[in-house]
Amino acid sequence: MTLLTEVVRTSAQVAATSSRLAKTTFIAESLKRLQAEEVEIALPWLSGEIRQGKLTLGYATLRSAIPDPAAAPMLTVTDVDAAFERLKGLKGKGSAGQRAEQLKGLFSKATAEEQDFLLRLIVGELRQGALEGVMLEAVAAAADLPPAEVRRAATFAGGIPQVARAALEGGGLEQFSIRLMQPVLPMLAQPAEDVASALADLGTALFEWKLDGARIQVHKAGGEMRVFTRNLNDVTSRVPEAVAALKGVAADLILDGEAIALRGDGRPHPFQVTMRRFGRKTDDEALRGALPLSVFFFDCLLRNGEPIVDRGARERHDILRQVLPAAIVTPSLITDDAAKANAFYEDALARGHEGLMAKALDAPYEAGRRGAGWLKLKRAKTLDLVVIGVEWGSGRRKGWLSNLHLGARDPRSGSFVMLGKTFKGLTDEILEWQTRELLAREVRRDEWTVYVRPELVVEIAFNDVQSSSQYPGGMALRFARVKGYRPDKLADEADTIDAVRQIFEAQSQ
Helix, strand or coil: CCEHHHHHHHHHHHHHCCCHHHHHHHHHHHHHHCCHHHHHHHHHHCCCCCCCCCCCCCHHHHHHCCCCCCCCCCCEHHHHHHHHHHHHHCCCCCHHHHHHHHHHHHHHCCCHHHHHHHHHHHHCCCCCCCCHHHHHHHHHHHHCCCHHHHHHHHHHHCCCHHHHHHHHHCCCCCCCCCCCCCCCCCCEEEECCCHHHHHHHHCCEEEEEECCCEEEEEEEECCEEEEEECCCCECHHHCHHHHHHCCCCCCCEEEEEEEEEECCCCCECCHHHHHHHHCCCCCCHHHHHHCCEEEEEEEEEEECCEECCCCCHHHHHHHHHHHCCHHHECCEEEECCHHHHHHHHHHHHHCCCCEEEEEECCCCCCCCCEEEEEEEEECCCEEEEEEEEEEEECHHHECCEEEEEEEEECCCCCCEEEEEEECCCCCHHHHHHHHHHHHCCEEEECCCEEEECCCCEEEEECCEEEECCCCCCCEEEECCEEEEECCCCCHHHCCEHHHHHHHHHHHHC
16 A cells, blocks of 8 residues: 655655646656545645545635644555545534544644645645646656646546546546546637637637636437536536426437526526526426526537537537527627628627637537636626635624635646735625625635635636736736626636737737
């Protein structure tokens, strides 16, 4: 069995270098030393994650449970995984005491370096710069496989750990292909300034309405259907409208689309209203009656057992319209005419939608990636940022966490670069919710500020990006205000500091 100290040593090596190649080499060598059953455990740790998910243990709780360190390494990788499993399962009356006992038992067997590693891992503060791209390259190097082959397998498997184990066992990756009832990571888009710039980049393009709904992926095999969110959670019971919309369709399909709550006049409700339908674990008939969802599909990934993700967007567009009723297909336009595209854009905005998607006609479906073949056009400037801290409010907001510290993702280090603060756009309902949720993610605090694990994504509207010596990225958002939280998005999907810099440079030009 591999000792925890081996993983801790690799983590320190990865954190100590800014070289992507060095990070990849350290992780690849570490993976080679692990036993097969340990790969799926330890690989997420090197990305700062735990395979059991969040253990919801606060920094103060953990610090109070840490005894004197062990004199020598004794914990194995599987020992720690088993302890995490037990902690995850503790719930209900008396669980707090049991949790403290389990933590003390775990930390008493850890050396000082191991205690520090485990503490930061559990609270979500283990930032080593071992991002997805580095991990994929490390797995490929350790297994002597082409990185593209590993990346493709990971997108269809819904994650890297299981692919890493198969690759290192030498069993091949053929088992990881797109198939029904196994959700696929969604393709994402990059921002574009306007229609003209999108056409300049793509030439003749496929334009579609950009709906501000909840991203869904529907798998249909005969009469059986399952609905997944963009985070690959099964929400079939919460979206019966999606199941009903496809009942008359004969083909077996994997579809990408949006579920959205519309008003009686066809205009969309705000995103947060739509998301009320996804906040319940079971179908709520009363809520469904008061807030019905409409579904619109914009892509087809598989038809009758045949994957079509490698075909161009135009061909998939045509297949989608062959197999589905027009009423549940997202309105679209294929053109190279800027005037026609702008008229289509204005029509989407007039109907209350966010804007347009512009897609290269030959672009494949790049699952799990922010591909250059998909661009998003929105009239209002918005960014998806991560809350990294929050200040206590004053006056009528006293007692609530109010002023948000906003961070953009640094794709090289995995950390978040602060771009400013805002308390604008927060309703009493949001203030109450974010106070509860942010306190649950507290890492430390000072007199005014609570610093939190960077997990909550918030959509921020702003006027422009300005130069600033106050923040480490040299930029700040002007007139930033909260449009709404995005519980459907992970912190790794937040906008990057590079995207913000592109906006800043475009303004300068």
